[in-house]
Amino acid sequence: MSGQAKSLPPTPLLADYKLRSGVADELFDASGAMRPAWTAFMAQLAKLSPEEVAERFARGDRYLRDAGVFFRQYSADPLQEREWPLSHIPVILHERDWDAICAGLTQRAELLERVVADLYGDCTLVRDGHLPAALVAQNPEWHRPLVGMKPASGHFLHLIAFEIGRSPDGSWLVLGDRTQSPSGAGFALENRMATARVFPEPVPRANVRRLAGFFRAFRGALDDLGRNGGRAAILSPGPGNDTYFEHTYVARYLGLPLLEGEDLIVQNGTVQVRTVSGPQDVGVLWRRLDTGYADPLELDETSQIGTPGLVDAVRQGRVNIVNALGSGILETRAFLAFLPQISEVLLGEKLKMPNIATWWCGQDSERSFVQDNAGKMFIGDALSRALPFDIGNADGLAGTAQTLAGDALGTWIEANAANLVGQETVTLSTTPAWIEDRLLPRPMSVRVFAARTAQGWVFLPGGYARVGRTEEAGALSMQQGGSVADVWIMCDRPAPPETLFDNERFRREDTGALPSRAADNLFWLGRYVERAEGAIRLLRGYHLRLAETGDPDDDSVQQISNLLAALFVDVGAPAHATLTPMLGSARLSAGRVRDRFSVDGWAALTDLMTSLDAMSANIQPGDECARQLGILLRKITGFNGLVHENMHRTSGWRFLTLGRAMERADAAAAVLTACMAGDVPGLGLLDMALEYGDSRITHQRRYRVDPTWETVGDLLALDANNPRSVLFQVTAMRRIAQDLPRAQVAGRVSDVLGALLRLETQLVVAHPSDITIACLTDIRAALADISAKLASAYLN
């Protein structure tokens, strides 16, 4: 490599970086000289020892892990999460190249807007023969209930992305358009944060364009779209989606509520979110779910994640959706065959940046061409929306897959012509990837995001490239092990700093009422964590007793195991098996409101699960098990502390705390009941109850007698100062209920508050001798009634 010597001293890093003929490269130009945008970065990298590089990469990975960045791998386990596969070496493009790319894509964005407006409008493209009718009429993304619909804002497209690659001659081309609900902009931010930890030096980073300005512009555009109709929100398909992390991340970053279909109702043509304060208008939805799922009433009737009536609200112009429902049709692979000509028809211009050459086999001459050149082509489903390197099983890459089906290639094409397209197999440019302590060239494509603003299309300057695992283009797919790199747009002088916020226009935002579904999940998170904590305490008590006696058949040990059985805790099962469902439910609830969690809170919960998983199934009962349970207990206390010390006292905190208090009050009553019911003198159940209540020492100090049911009942049911007593928790709930929305209407207290006041008074005036099994049963029934009232007033 001649150019290498010119630009920087020979470095062992590039010893194996072999350029291939017929393949463009990002680091070196066609003459073999290093591209100027890279020189400062490479000089910096060359100064590092392999150990230093490894240490820096680990820093970046740690950042991603701590931030909880993941994507979901579609596999047998639907909720399997994978760590974000960062390729630590950024892709670097000079701003001159970048600006040319953006100019080409601005034209394309305009073209796509015109095409989708025509497809849901007069269909002149079909009528005039520029687009075959079959590709629209048989397209699953052409949604008939939306035909004739005009977006309230006047535009279909607001946030789109383009997958682009560099072809062997060095020019850029579009591999695919992403108009449905493009993902990756949030991941781009995380790529940037992680890469900044790997390469913190101001040179050359100071010259790299910042990302925040794009998000500020997009956030402003969303606010503008909602100006007349209500606030903006993100509509997510939920935690099962592969990019759910990004939805939560972007929601937090932009300060938008993260909603799911069941959060929304349509009333009098208006979209509203169900909140603990009643329904509130929503004017803009940034949707992250495909059109078909959005409304089971008029779109896919089997959708469980949609909102009935959403299509009708759109038709009545009462909500702006980003991007408009139906926009996904522009991703259709076969459209790439027709867009170059459509550009000349609709814009009167040739495409500034070509797209990947594509031929629809439904046309005779195109079919013959594909037949004749099948060996050099990718052949696949015409109506697919997949990108060229996301190759499905039914597709024929260079004449391989269809032989599996037993058909000759020609017969296969002939029989399925209208459903097939041929696409040239593009050899994408390579970029440096760090593999086994050195740099190797790997294929890459760049994802470019564009947002419509009042000032026109604005582009996210870099942030997201896919890098192949091997030299094959198909290896770009993340599901197949490809990785993702930051993209730096390198300027000749320092880039101006950018922030998300427009500091000139500071204002305190109303964060909006808590959605009922989020409140429900927080309430149950509080309950499940508390339930797990209670179970851990009881189990630890059992194992300590077992360690003392060393005999599982000992009467006192047996008695406790019976008590635990009455509380649905089976001491025969491994502790791990008992606790996993409880903490699993807690994590599931937490996962549904992840946008409301601090990074630390989520990390603490993850840490708790990891410790639980690490608890061996065949751990020795007795001392060892008690010790391990003690560790879990401290971690759960840590989580609770984090939540209660740091969470803002908003509605979210209130419902989480209500859940915890409800569970704690009920468990205290349940433990007392079970102890009383199982009591045989001398077997230590009184001690067990005290231990559960963490109240042994208090009891000794306070009563100066051996525990009796009266003293224990006083301490665990009626003591207003004992945080483990029923009364203490009921009082806590009553205080919170006073601050809930609609706690008092026209001078009357709400059902929830009324029921809490009644129960609290009953406990305050009770005498310790009143605490019988019958009384405890009444208390538990009252608690269940309060829980039901809470659900019907706020959580449904």
Place this chain on the structure above:
Amino acid sequence: MQYDIRLAIGYNYGAPSDRARTVVRLLPSNLPGQQRITARLLSVDPEPDERRDTTDFFGNAMSILSFHQPIDRIDFKLHARVERLAPAGSLDLSPNLAGLGAEIAAYRNLDSLSPHHFLGPSRRIGPEPEIAAFATSFHKPDQTVRQTVGALGQAIHSEMRFDPGATDVDTPPGEAFANRHGVCQDFSHVMIAALRALGIPAGYVSGFLRTIPPPGQPRLDGADAMHAWVMAWCGNETGWVEIDPTNNCFVEADHIVVAYGRDYADIAPVKGVLRTSGTQNSRHSVDVEPI
């Protein structure tokens, strides 16, 4: 022929259904040259908090209803006066299959009844290899498309047994065909799958049948409920032809059209999303009398 049509459909819910939202396609429409509406009224009990009457993509009347309070039952009553004009019997001017393909390829229009909508897979009707093979075996190359449609209708009628208890609204056409039984919805879905497999655009028609047949003729199957049949596109000259495979006849003045769609999912008479886990039961009665 003038008809007086009365329909009642009702549902009871075991548990009150919260914020029910329903789309109803029960009102027949004016169809130039085929049917004329003198009067039509759809009443709903309890009275919905919102009601919007509009038309869907295919031109069918559609009522969107919404209830703000939980409901535990809902009743629809339709009363309509409809004049049905029998299609004039005409010469068979339809092309053969190859000719039909060329006419479709040259058809550049996506209006509501464009043949292009009715060729590809739809929500309830995907590729059905068994039905496709059956269809192919009944098609002869020298037939006109209209002859093929008639032959297939007859074949499906004699192949399948009308059995009101054997299937439900969600039975896939492949399953109904494999068991050779079903009701009008199954007969129609099977026939649509067969026609599309041959490249003939085919759609689903919902509507009513005359309840009491003319003197001396047998009562038609499906007359005591809403009925369904098939439409097939037989080229530019002939256009759409309607055929009833359940009763083995081309559609004439005894059939009153309510809605056209690609399959049942497009035009289900009552589509609702009910937030309820309780059991439901339903009532359904139809009376179609000549005046």
